[in-house]
Amino acid sequence: MKAHNVAVIGVGQTEFRSRVDNQTYPELAQDAVARALIDANLQPEEIDAVVYSMAPTTFMGVADADKWAVDYIWARGKPFMRVHTGGATGGSALQAAHAHVASGQYGTVLVVGADRITETPDAQFVLNLIWDAFYEQDFALNTVTMTALATQRYMHKYGTTERQYANVVVRARRNALNNPSAHLKGAIDIDAVLASPRISWPYKLFDICPRSAGAAAVVITNETLARERCTRPAFITGTAGVSNTIFMGDRMGPHADTDFADFAELRQAARECYRQAGITDPMRELQTVEIYDPFSSFQFPQLESLGFCKPGTAQRLSDEGAFDMDGALPVNPSGGTLCTNPIGVTGLVRAAEAARQVMGRSAAMQVKNVHNALATAIGGSTQFFTVTMMSDEPRRAPAA
Amino acid sequence: MDVYVMGVAIHPAADAIGDLRLEEMAYRTARAALDNAGIERREIDHLTLAASDEVDARGISSMLLAAPSGGYLKDEMRVTDSGLTGLHLGAMRAAAGHLQLGLVVSSNQSSVVPLEDIARMRGEPFFLRPVGLNFAIADGLFAGAVANRYAISAAAVTERVLERLRSAARNSRAVARTLPQHDEIASSPCLAYPLRAGHRAPTTDGAVAMVLASGEWLRAHPGHRPLARIAGMAWGADRYQLDGERLAGLDIFRRGVEEVLARAGLDGVEALEVIELEAQNAWADVAFSQALGASARVSVSPSGGTWAQNPFFCTGLLNAAEAALQVAGQAGGHQVEGARRALAHGVSGFAQQTHGFVVMEGVAA
Numbered sequence: 001m002k003a004h005n006v007a008v009i010g011v012g013q014t015e016f017r018s019r020v021d022n023q024t025y026p027e028l029a030q031d032a033v034a035r036a037l038i039d040a041n042l043q044p045e046e047i048d049a050v051v052y053s054m055a056p057t058t059f060m061g062v063a064d065a066d067k068w069a070v071d072y073i074w075a076r077g078k079p080f081m082r083v084h085t086g087g088a089t090g091g092s093a094l095q096a097a098h099a100h101v102a103s104g105q106y107g108t109v110l111v112v113g114a115d116r117i118t119e120t121p122d123a124q125f126v127l128n129l130i131w132d133a134f135y136e137q138d139f140a141l142n143t144v145t146m147t148a149l150a151t152q153r154y155m156h157k158y159g160t161t162e163r164q165y166a167n168v169v170v171r172a173r174r175n176a177l178n179n180p181s182a183h184l185k186g187a188i189d190i191d192a193v194l195a196s197p198r199i200s201w202p203y204k205l206f207d208i209c210p211r212s213a214g215a216a217a218v219v220i221t222n223e224t225l226a227r228e229r230c231t232r233p234a235f236i237t238g239t240a241g242v243s244n245t246i247f248m249g250d251r252m253g254p255h256a257d258t259d260f261a262d263f264a265e266l267r268q269a270a271r272e273c274y275r276q277a278g279i280t281d282p283m284r285e286l287q288t289v290e291i292y293d294p295f296s297s298f299q300f301p302q303l304e305s306l307g308f309c310k311p312g313t314a315q316r317l318s319d320e321g322a323f324d325m326d327g328a329l330p331v332n333p334s335g336g337t338l339c340t341n342p343i344g345v346t347g348l349v350r351a352a353e354a355a356r357q358v359m360g361r362s363a364a365m366q367v368k369n370v371h372n373a374l375a376t377a378i379g380g381s382t383q384f385f386t387v388t389m390m391s392d393e394p395r396r397a398p399a400a
Numbered sequence: 401m402d403v404y405v406m407g408v409a410i411h412p413a414a415d416a417i418g419d420l421r422l423e424e425m426a427y428r429t430a431r432a433a434l435d436n437a438g439i440e441r442r443e444i445d446h447l448t449l450a451a452s453d454e455v456d457a458r459g460i461s462s463m464l465l466a467a468p469s470g471g472y473l474k475d476e477m478r479v480t481d482s483g484l485t486g487l488h489l490g491a492m493r494a495a496a497g498h499l500q501l502g503l504v505v506s507s508n509q510s511s512v513v514p515l516e517d518i519a520r521m522r523g524e525p526f527f528l529r530p531v532g533l534n535f536a537i538a539d540g541l542f543a544g545a546v547a548n549r550y551a552i553s554a555a556a557v558t559e560r561v562l563e564r565l566r567s568a569a570r571n572s573r574a575v576a577r578t579l580p581q582h583d584e585i586a587s588s589p590c591l592a593y594p595l596r597a598g599h600r601a602p603t604t605d606g607a608v609a610m611v612l613a614s615g616e617w618l619r620a621h622p623g624h625r626p627l628a629r630i631a632g633m634a635w636g637a638d639r640y641q642l643d644g645e646r647l648a649g650l651d652i653f654r655r656g657v658e659e660v661l662a663r664a665g666l667d668g669v670e671a672l673e674v675i676e677l678e679a680q681n682a683w684a685d686v687a688f689s690q691a692l693g694a695s696a697r698v699s700v701s702p703s704g705g706t707w708a709q710n711p712f713f714c715t716g717l718l719n720a721a722e723a724a725l726q727v728a729g730q731a732g733g734h735q736v737e738g739a740r741r742a743l744a745h746g747v748s749g750f751a752q753q754t755h756g757f758v759v760m761e762g763v764a765a
Contacts, residue, residue, distance in 0.1 A: 003497025024526075050637075054480075056459050063454045064522035067749050071639045077652065080637035080754065081489060082480045084453070086460045092477045096489055103401075103495035105633065130459030239498065243447070243476030245467040257473060268473065276498055380463040384476070 005394035006101045007226035007233035008355035009219050010040025016183040016214035016340045018118050025065050026072035029114040032215035033073045036110070039361075040219040041229060044074030047219070048106040052082040053093035053113030055344030055379070058126045060119040073112055073217075086130070087143075087292065088241070089113070090347025091377025091386030094218060095239045101222050108225060114215035115342035123211050131381070132246065143294070144208060146381055148200040149248065151297035153261035155202065158300075158312035162202050165296040166193035167318060169206050169338060172293070175325060176335025178364035183212045183340040193296075202297075209294040209341035216345045218352050223394055234355035237372075238273035238389030242266070246381050263298075265385045266305035266376065273387040274307070278395050279372065282307045287370040288330045288357050290350040292378045294337045299323070302376060303331065306387070325367070333357070333365040347377025351388050358390045401633065401663075402615030403491045404626035405760065406501075407437025408721040411607035413575050413709035416511035422456060425607045426507040427468035433503065433609035434470070438624060444611070446499045447471035449478040450486025450506035454518045455713050469505040469609075483508075483608060484635075484678075484716025484746030484756040490612050491630050491758075500617040506714035507607035515603065515712065522750065524640070535680075538642060538750040539600070540592020543683035545647035547594055552686050557599055558585045560682040560689075561707065564601075568704025570733040575604055575709050600681045606711030608718045627728040628760040631741065632664030635756035642751055650691045653755045657692065657743075660757035666741065669694040672759075674726045674742035676719035677701050680710070684752065688745070702726070702734045716746015720758050727762035 012035025014020075020028055037044060050073065052066040062068060066082040069075075079100075083093040090113060097109040117123050124142040131137045154160060167190055176185035188206070196205040226233040242265040244251060244258060251260035258264035270282075279285050291302045300314035308329055309317055317323065323331035332338075334353045337346050354373035356362045367373075370392070377386045409432035411417075411425050420428075434441055447470050451461045458464065462478040477493070479485045483506030490504035516534040523529035546552055562582070568574040580598065588598030618626060636659075638652040661668060669675070669692055677700060679685035689700055703722045706715060723742035725731040731739075739762070746756045 003495075056453060058453075058459060061521065062524055063518065064749065065524075067522075067637065067753055068524045068640050070637050070753070071641070075637055076639045077636055077655070079488075079635050080481075081485050081635070083477065083489075084460070084480045085462060085476075085478055096477060096479075096493075099489065099492040099496040102497055103492040105401075105492050105495070126459065130463055132464060133458075241475040241477065242473055243462075243466045243471045245472060246463045265473065269475075272475075272498075380460055380466075383463065383466070 003102045004104055005223035005235060006098050006220055007223060007235045009221055009226050009230040009233050010036045011352040011356055012036030012039055012217045013181045013349060013352065014214045015181050016212040016342055018213065020213045025060060025062065025114060025116060026069035028215045029069045029112055030072040032217040033110065033112050036217035036219050042219060047078065047108055047110045049079035049100050049109045050075040051093050051097040051109060051111045053090045053111060053344055053348050054082055055084055055086055055089045056126065059123060060116045079106065085384045086379030087343055088347055088377040088379030088384040088386050089344045090349060091351060091388060092241065094348055094351045094388060095241065095386060097220055098236050098239050101220055108221040110217060110219055111348060112217040113345040113348055115344040116213040117211035117343060118213060144203060145200050147295050148203050150260050150382060151202055154297060154301060157261055160315050162194060163190055164315045164319060165207055166190040168296040168299050169193045171324060172332060172335050172338040175333050176339040179334045182335045183210045185335060185339060203295065207296040209337050212340050212342040214342045216348045216352055218348060232359050232392065234358035234390040235394040236388060237391040237395055238277035240269040240272035241386045242269040244383040246383055248381060260382060261301065262311060263301040263305050266302060266387065269385050269387040270306045273389050277389040277391060283329060286372045286374055288333060288367040289374045290332055290334060290353045291376045292337050292347060292350055293332065294341050296338060299331060330367045333362065333367055347386065350375040350377060354390045358392050401491060401495055401630045403494045403630045404613050404618050405610055405628040405630065405724045406439060406613050406624060406626050407433045407611040408627065408724050409433035409436055409609045410573055410718060410721055413573060413604045413606040413711065415575060415602065415604055417509060417605040422507055422509045423464055423468040426465050426505055429607040429609040430470040430503055430505050433611050437611040439611055441470050444470065444474060444501045444503055446475040446493055446502035448486050448490035448493060448502060448504045449476065450483045450714065450717065451478060452480050452713050454521065455508065455510055455513060457513050470503045475499065481754060482716045482746050482748040483714030484720060487610065487717055487720050487758060488633050488635055488756060491633060494612045494614045500614045502612050503609060504612060505609045506717045508711040508713040509605045510603050510712045511605050536591040536595065539681050540595040541642050542647045542751040543595045544593065545644050546683055546687040549648035550687060550690055552683060554586065554594060556686055557682040558582055560685050561585055561599065564701060564704050564707035567702055567734060568708035571703045571708045572732050573709065574704050595681060595683065599683060601706030601710045603712045604709045606709055608714050608721050610721060626763050628724040629763055631759040631761040632660045633758050634659035634663060635754065637754045640753065647751055650687065653688060654691055656755045656757045660759055664759035669698060672698050672741050672743050673739040674702060674723060674736050675700045676703060676722045676744050677705055678715045678719055678746045679706055699736045702736050716756055719744035719746060723760040727760050
C-alpha cells in the first residue's frame, strides 16, 4: 500500500513570553489553534484528528492538561493523543501526526501544544527529576549542567572558544528582531554575552534559552486537500528520529556507538531523512534550517552531524557569517530556541517555522527561494532526536 | 489496515512486582515479544512507547524506558494516554511507508505509587481539584449516571464482578484470586455512591509488548507468520466536564465501536467472536456491555478482563494482546473456539474521557 503524501497547510503561534497571566492553559492552546485554522482556511469540524504536544506536566502542575484542553481546541469527539519525548516532543508530535495522514487513517490532522514553564518557581529543579533517582539525580544534574558537560567535551575536541558561542547568541537575538512571536530579541554584542553572569562553565546567562510560555499549532493534510487549500503547501518529505540511552557515560569512550559531544545520533537520523527526501548534498539543496538550540553550544555539533560541514568546522563558518541571514545557510531565521523555549512546544515551533519558510509566509524572516527547509528537535538527556524535512514538492522516497 | 501483529508478550502479572525495576519489566517483555515473533532487535526500525510520567513517578519516563524497551538507536516515540494509544500510533507508523517493523511497549508498576494522589494532580486547578476529584469520585459519578440512565442495579454489578472472576479463573495469565461471596462485594466500603470498593477491578503490575510489521515487510519475509492482522482502529476523546450527559451518554464509546467496525469492514458486533473490554469497575462493565448490545454468541472479556489482571496504564494494550492471541488460537484456557475477529477496548482519563478500539483479525495459514 502506497503511503499518502502529507503537507503543512497552516500554522499558528501565540507570542511567547515569561508569563501569560490573562489566559488559562487551555485558552492559550485555543489561541494557537484558532490562528492555525485561520491560516489554513479551515473550520474546526474539518479537522479529523488531534495530536497534542506536551512535555513534562510538572512545570505547570496539571497532569491531564491536554485532556483539560480538549473542549477548548475543538477536539471533542475526535481521535486525540498526546505525544511526549521531552524537549523533542514537538518534533515527535508532528511526526506522529504525519503517520496519521501518511497511513491513510485520517485526512487532516491538527498538532497543538502549549507550555507555561514559569508556572513553577524553579524549572531546573523539576528538570533534575528527569534523571534516574538512584544513580544520577544526586549529581545535581539538570539540563544546564548536563549540556555544559557535553559542551566542555566538544570544546576539548575542537578548540571552540566561549567567544565563538557568544557569536551564536548575537546572531540569534538579531534574527529574533524579525520574529513577532520571539521571547528574547535585541541587538547585543559578543562582549555583552561574555559579561553576562556565569551559570555553569562555559555557559553564561545569555548562552541559555529563556523559560517561555506560549502555544503553537500546525495543520497537516494529504496532498489532494493540500493542493485544494493552499497555494504553496510545505510537504513533509522526510521524518526520522533516533533515541539513545539516558546514560551520558555510555556515550563517550572508545567503545561508544555515539559521542555525546557530537550529537552523532543526528547523523543517523539525518541520513534517513535525506534518503526519504532525496537530498544528497544538504548544503546545496537546503536553503535554511530551524534547529533546536536551547544553548549556544547546540548549533555547531548539529550543523556538522546534519552534514552541512565537517566535524569541528562549524565554528569557523559561523565566525565567517555562513549561518547569518545573508550567509550560505541561514540558521534559525526566527531566532531559534535560544530566544524562545516553551519546551513541550519548541520542536513544533521549529517545524512550523521551517514550513512557513517553504510556504513563503515568513514575512521579515523569509529566506529567498526556499525549496527545502529542515527542522530538528532534541530531548531527554540529549538522547531523543528528530529531523523533519519540509519541501515545496512531495518528493518522498518509499522505504529502503 | 495493512499492518500485522508478528508477536506478543505479556509480563507475568501480580498485584505488586517488587523485585524488578520498571526498566527490567519492559526489557523482559520487549525481549519476549521479539522472541515470540522470531525477530532480532536489530531488524526493527522503530519503537512506540506508551508510558505515563506520573504513574511511573518520573519527569520523563521514556528517558529510562526507551533503551531497555528496544529503542536504542532506533526511531522511538512515546504517547502518554494509554497502552492502547501506543498501539494506535505504532500501527500508523508501520503503515506510513518509511517504517516497516516495530515494537509497541507499555509497562506499569502502579503498586508503588498512590494512584488517587496522581488523579488529584490530573484535575484542573479551578474547579475539579478543589472539590477533591480523584478516580473513585469520577467513577462514582459515572456509576450513578449509568445506573439512572440504564437502570443498572447494584445486584447486577455484583454478579458481573463474580462472572469476570469466574472467567479469570480459566486464564493462566490472571492473578489468582479467591471468589468472594455476594455479601462481601455488596457490603464492601462505599467509595463514592453507588461505587463500592468491591465493584472496582484491582490494579496490578505488568507489561505488554507487541511486534508490528507492515504488509510490505511481511510479503518480503514470507518465512514469518503473523498472529493477526489489525483490521481496523478508532479512538476518540469526550469532553473534560463530568456532567450527566457526558457520563451516561457513552457517545464516544458507541461512536468508536461503530467506526472501528466500519474500518474493519464489519456489519456489526455480531461479526465478532470476542470483545475484550477495559472496565475499571463493574458499573462500567455492565454499561459498556449494554451499549454494545452483543448477543450471547459474542464472548465478552473471556480473559476475565480487568479482574484477571489490570496493569492500569497498559490494560488496553493487554486487551489487544489477548485479542491477537484469540484470533491466533493461542489464548490458552479461555480460548474462544473459532475466534476469527476480536475487538479490544481501552480507556483513559477521568471516567473514561477517551475510548480506543482495535479489531484483530485472524490470518489464514
